[in-house]
Amino acid sequence: MTTDQQSSQQASTPLIRDVDDLGGLLRRGYRYALSLTHDEASAEDLVQDAWLSLLKAGSARTPAYLFQVLRSRFIDRYRRQRLVVMTGMEEVEEPHSEQSSSADLVIEGDLIRRALSQLRSEEREAIFLSAVEGYTGEEISALTGRSPGAVRTMLHRARAKMRNSIIQQQSNEVTA
Amino acid sequence: MSRDGTSPTTLGRDSAGNPPEHEPGDALRELSSGHGDPSESTDRNHRADINDPLDIAVREFYQNVSIRPELVERLRGLAELPAHPGKSERVARLERLGNWRRRAVVAGMMAAAGVAALVALRLAASPGPITADQRALLIAEEIAMNHRKRLDVEFRTPVYPELAGAMDKLDFEPQPSRSDHYNLIGGRYCSIQGSIAAQLKLADNNGRFHTLYQTRWKPAYSGLPERRIATGDVEVQFWREADILFGLASFTTGHSQ
Numbered sequence: 001m002t003t004d005q006q007s008s009q010q011a012s013t014p015l016i017r018d019v020d021d022l023g024g025l026l027r028r029g030y031r032y033a034l035s036l037t038h039d040e041a042s043a044e045d046l047v048q049d050a051w052l053s054l055l056k057a058g059s060a061r062t063p064a065y066l067f068q069v070l071r072s073r074f075i076d077r078y079r080r081q082r083l084v085v086m087t088g089m090e091e092v093e094e095p096h097s098e099q100s101s102s103a104d105l106v107i108e109g110d111l112i113r114r115a116l117s118q119l120r121s122e123e124r125e126a127i128f129l130s131a132v133e134g135y136t137g138e139e140i141s142a143l144t145g146r147s148p149g150a151v152r153t154m155l156h157r158a159r160a161k162m163r164n165s166i167i168q169q170q171s172n173e174v175t176a
Numbered sequence: 177m178s179r180d181g182t183s184p185t186t187l188g189r190d191s192a193g194n195p196p197e198h199e200p201g202d203a204l205r206e207l208s209s210g211h212g213d214p215s216e217s218t219d220r221n222h223r224a225d226i227n228d229p230l231d232i233a234v235r236e237f238y239q240n241v242s243i244r245p246e247l248v249e250r251l252r253g254l255a256e257l258p259a260h261p262g263k264s265e266r267v268a269r270l271e272r273l274g275n276w277r278r279r280a281v282v283a284g285m286m287a288a289a290g291v292a293a294l295v296a297l298r299l300a301a302s303p304g305p306i307t308a309d310q311r312a313l314l315i316a317e318e319i320a321m322n323h324r325k326r327l328d329v330e331f332r333t334p335v336y337p338e339l340a341g342a343m344d345k346l347d348f349e350p351q352p353s354r355s356d357h358y359n360l361i362g363g364r365y366c367s368i369q370g371s372i373a374a375q376l377k378l379a380d381n382n383g384r385f386h387t388l389y390q391t392r393w394k395p396a397y398s399g400l401p402e403r404r405i406a407t408g409d410v411e412v413q414f415w416r417e418a419d420i421l422f423g424l425a426s427f428t429t430g431h432s433q
Contacts, residue, residue, distance in 0.1 A: 026243055030242065052254070
């Protein structure tokens with residue numbers, strides 16, 4: 001493979017990769033859990049829970065099943081604790097304009113963590129699946145049970161929220 | 177592990193600097209195909225723009241977080257158990273895992289780890305089913321660990337009937353402690369040995385907080401009532417009233433609310 005080909009391949013798949021062993025699977029599951037909880041300790045608890053469920057059920061030890069179990073355990077746990085407000089995304093209007101560009105956005109420091117914290121768990125999940133796992137809207141739709149339109153809307157809103165949060169933080173830093 | 181969101185210069189490479197290899201959305205294709213064949217077609221025309229700075233920053237953020245290696249090892253160890261291990265071994269391994277969380281009170285955790293190790297040794301040494309004494313130790317340890325987490329209440333009220341109305345997922349009504357030295361702060365759901373339970377936060381007249389656990393009585397708890405078990409810096413007192421098991425956890429040292 002030439003250098004150009006290698007560069008091209010890297011540019012086209014800039015996504016996280018862990019080795020295909022249990023450790024890699026658990027690390028990937030942890031990142032997904034973190035996208036749901038946005039709390040490191042809760043994400044580890046969730047991974048433990050999901051891993052035990054997966055082992056007890058004898059399910060395949062694949063990212064697909066692990067993600068599915070993580071999601072199910074997260075909903076069970078936080079719905080029971082009444083901490084998650086699940087809104088009917090079908091009722092949300094589709095944005096009229098195309099997603100605005102992030103091209104001019106300069107993101108550094110801790111801005112991204114704070115921006116992610118502004119999102120609801122389902123928005124953070126959608127952003128994670130899209131940006132990190134490389135899912136299409138249809139694939140996110142299949143995993144989450146939401147319609148493709150609702151997923152597109154959610155992604156649009158989540159990105160807009162993050163951009164606004166980052167711009168606001170940068171503005172505050174300049175003011176300070 | 178860096179989580180400070182520093183500039184995304186390592187985009188597309190793992191922590192060792194290796195380029196990424198996995199295909200976008202491969203997890204889902206495994207699920208839908210049942211075989212994990214990444215060659216199955218998906219519509220890639222609707223993927224996010226991989227060069228969008230926002231997505232790059234998100235990837236960078238998640239790339240720089242990782243589960244603790246020691247937890248990975250523990251979970252890997254569970255996966256390596258035989259498919260149908262003996263009941264006592266399986267119970268011991270699963271229950272030892274508990275609801276461990278990082279950054280709990282360090283001294284308390286170390287003490288708990290010591291007790292857990294003793295419990296584990298005793299369980300490992302016993303060839304038969306778990307005994308009432310062993311179960312009592314395990315439950316006391318589980319309660320003590322939850323007590324040390326000092327989790328906030330989900331339902332804040334000093335009135336038991338109000339709490340009972342709020343915690344409607346329980347199959348019993350939370351009850352006051354048999355001692356009247358405690359004031360109710362509120363409660364939250366939890367679990368004991370896999371069964372749903374109420375975790376009530378109480379304060380005594382000296383401002384020290386205690387945690388009262390309540391769960392529906394099961395014959396498996398027969399070794400618990402009227403026992404007082406110390407585990408590390410926490411003492412757990414058990415008793416039974418009607419069909420509810422009570423476990424009151426208190427620090428043996430001077431922790432305030």
